[in-house]
Amino acid sequence: MNKVLIAPSILSADFSKLGQEIKDVERSGADWIHIDVMDGHFVPNITVGPVVVRSIRPLTKLPFDVHLMIAKPEAYIESFAKAGSDIITFHAEVEEHPKEVIKLIKYFKKKVGVSIRPKTPVKLIEGILQMVDMVLVMTVEPGFAGQEFMPECLPKIEELRKVFRKDIQVDGGINESTAPEVIKAGANVIVAGTSVFGAKNYKEAISKLKGQTYPCRGGGR
């Protein structure tokens, strides 16, 4: 796995011009659009639902990577799938029957991700690894953008990479200094909120995360 993919999280975008923000990151080299869905139960914050996914779907061809931080994912898979999601990730901590959720996501022909919080061991998802396309290792406690990266999550990425050959995504506090650490540990998909949408030049920010130096030609985004 040699290509690092960057998935800017729209949680840190300017929601008053969300469409423009998405077009800007697409033009700046983003690979996926990461959409954080929070329900005020699983995490202490509330964000967006399927109606927003549907309204931004026509604006870009980039895959929509939908991160469900919600207590009952099975109740919403159909809505998010029909709204135009491409990858649907649910949290292992909320599911007694993760195989059923995976089957439901696959029924709608979407890619499946399973996520674990910083304190959740890889062991919890061992039994379903062969059924998913991606594992999302949270590197902050889910709920808010702009938190500090938790380096104690790095060994979990290494542990997972030894047994899992598909996509390993990381999310939380990823910037140009923490990106090399997670990539070295084995991650290949990087979610970035603050470090992309908080930058003056999105293209430069995305290139830095990919580990290249982008020759600045001026002109901002």
Ligand code: DX5
């Ligand atoms: C946190 C979300 C993240 C977050 C990333 O619960 O899942 O996607 O918005 O933001 P940064 O990159 O600012 O940590």
Ligand code: ZN
């Ligand atoms: Zn996220």
